[in-house]
Amino acid sequence: MKTVNTISETRDLINSIKIQGKTVGFVPTMGALHDGHITLIREARKENNFIVCSIFVNPIQFNNPNDLKNYPREIEKDIKKLVEAKCDLLFHPSVEEMYPEPDNTIFDFGDLDKVMEGAFRPGHFNGVAVVVKKLFEIVTPHRAYFGMKDYQQLVIIHQLTKDYEIPVEIVPCTTVREKDGLAMSSRNQLLSKSERKIAPIIYETLKLVKVQSGYATISELKDFVHDQFRKHKNMKLEYFEIVDMYTLKSIRTWADSRTAIACIAVYLGNVRLIDNIILFS
Ligand code: AMP
Numbered sequence: 001m002k003t004v005n006t007i008s009e010t011r012d013l014i015n016s017i018k019i020q021g022k023t024v025g026f027v028p029t030m031g032a033l034h035d036g037h038i039t040l041i042r043e044a045r046k047e048n049n050f051i052v053c054s055i056f057v058n059p060i061q062f063n064n065p066n067d068l069k070n071y072p073r074e075i076e077k078d079i080k081k082l083v084e085a086k087c088d089l090l091f092h093p094s095v096e097e098m099y100p101e102p103d104n105t106i107f108d109f110g111d112l113d114k115v116m117e118g119a120f121r122p123g124h125f126n127g128v129a130v131v132v133k134k135l136f137e138i139v140t141p142h143r144a145y146f147g148m149k150d151y152q153q154l155v156i157i158h159q160l161t162k163d164y165e166i167p168v169e170i171v172p173c174t175t176v177r178e179k180d181g182l183a184m185s186s187r188n189q190l191l192s193k194s195e196r197k198i199a200p201i202i203y204e205t206l207k208l209v210k211v212q213s214g215y216a217t218i219s220e221l222k223d224f225v226h227d228q229f230r231k232h233k234n235m236k237l238e239y240f241e242i243v244d245m246y247t248l249k250s251i252r253t254w255a256d257s258r259t260a261i262a263c264i265a266v267y268l269g270n271v272r273l274i275d276n277i278i279l280f281s
Contacts (some may be wrong), residue, residue, distance in 0.1 A: 022049035026141030029057035032072035032186035036176040061127030195268040206277040238265040
């Protein structure tokens with residue numbers, strides 16, 4: 001695997017690959033790689049000849065300076081994992097390389113970025129869109145792989161490619177979980193022992209929501225989830241929403257939509273975790 005830090009070298013390398021008629025699969029990440037990321041690399045391997053991973057902790061998508069400061073960074077370990085997963089190229093730019101000048105682009109995603117993560121992390125999705133659009137322009141992949149764990153992000157990236165007619169296929173990948181059900185996340189390593197012990201409650205609660213979604217009303221389910229987290233002193237529910245899978249509009253009754261996904265954000269101490277479960281599609 002080749003590791004490249006500059007945009008120009010990445011462009012040259014990918015041009016030479018495309019001239020050979022090879023297809024490029026791309027997995028953008030912020031590093032501290034776990035099996036969720038590696039699964040995206042493996043999925044990309046199945047469908048493309050040349051695999052590019054980027055590792056860039058994008059400062060402009062962090063609305064909380066402490067979150068940016070504490071975000072795990074472990075490039076040497078990451079490189080080993082990518083070599084094992086047979087990634088071909090790692091693009092690992094500096095902040096100066098990506099933003100020689102501040103990028104003030106403002107995107108309009110309508111209502112998609114006003115709810116859930118967008119409501120609680122102002123500016124987050126604009127920062128994500130700036131970096132992903134830049135990365136797509138540098139890597140020019142045929143296909144790009146994104147995890148369902150960050151479901152709202154997936155929907156917004158999809159919208160970004162439509163709005164700007166970016167010729168890339170967005171491939172959604174199933175959330176990879178620990179044995180106890182906790183969705184893998186780079187932030188999990190920031191949990192204390194006792195926080196890690198209770199973290200599986202997030203997905204357990206989502207599974208209970210799915211079971212009850214056959215007969216309970218949405219407002220009953222919301223009450224149920226709020227009650228579940230009130231029981232745990234060290235957990236704070238930030239939001240729980242049941243939304244249409246395409247518009248991300250909140251559903252008030254089951255008849256409102258033909259698809260539904262339940263999305264959640266929870267604080268364990270200072271660590272914020274998100275997860276979701278498809279109720280029907
Ligand atoms: P991140 O490094 O957290 O920005 O994530 C990079 C990509 O990996 C995004 O498309 C995430 O949705 C995806 N990802 C993160 N965690 C998981 C997981 N547990 N399962 C599947 N994909 C994931």
